[in-house]
Amino acid sequence: KEGATAFLKMLEAPAPFTVFLLVSTLAEQLLPTIISRTQRVTVPKTDRTALSSFLQSRFRAGSAQADLASDLSEGNISEALLLLNEKEDDFHLLFMNWQRACYNNNLNKLIQYMEEFQSLGREVQKSFLRYSLTKVRNAMAISQGAPETVHLPPAEFSDLEKFGKIFTLDFIAALLTELEAAYMQ
Numbered sequence: 289k290e291g292a293t294a295f296l297k298m299l300e301a302p303a304p305f306t307v308f309l310l311v312s313t314l315a316e317q318l319l320p321t322i323i324s325r326t327q328r329v330t331v332p333k334t335d336r337t338a339l340s341s342f343l344q345s346r347f348r349a350g351s352a353q354a355d356l357a358s359d360l361s362e363g364n365i366s367e368a369l370l371l372l373n374e375k376e377d378d379f380h381l382l383f384m385n386w387q388r389a390c391y392n393n394n395l396n397k398l399i400q401y402m403e404e405f406q407s408l409g410r411e412v413q414k415s416f417l418r419y420s421l422t423k424v425r426n427a428m429a430i431s432q433g434a435p436e437t438v439h440l441p442p443a444e445f446s447d448l449e450k451f452g453k454i455f456t457l458d459f460i461a462a463l464l465t466e467l468e469a470a471y472m473q
Contacts, residue, residue, distance in 0.1 A: 333363030359439035417471040
């Protein structure tokens, strides 16, 4: 908030010929006094099909890889580009094994996964948390009768379908809250 107050002074009396472009994925967390002095322009997410085609033509991604990155990023070009460089199969396996260890209350496995997670480095950890958030949201969509909104390879879809059947909606919501908090740190 202290930084926002100083920034607000700059917004109110900018230097001549100054234009500020404020970019935020969490605009709801900006102070109302800052929002009141801006003109909001919402940039929509890219259509998944168009994003997949873009990834294939511009970055020479394979069709399956481009489709997966497009679906997991939910139309966000920056995230799709990050996903192209990640090993999604490894993330899926790590996610499913982690969830199975949690469900079975297997503390030895959980400690092993925690150590593996710590060795990944901050950026890969954040990518994995983002991946996990997407997977949990997809599991919730499947369990709540909206499987048509989930675009995944059949094996991953099947895993999430099982995941959604095992855990309650309240549990999934609590898990999403914890994953979001971890991702934001």
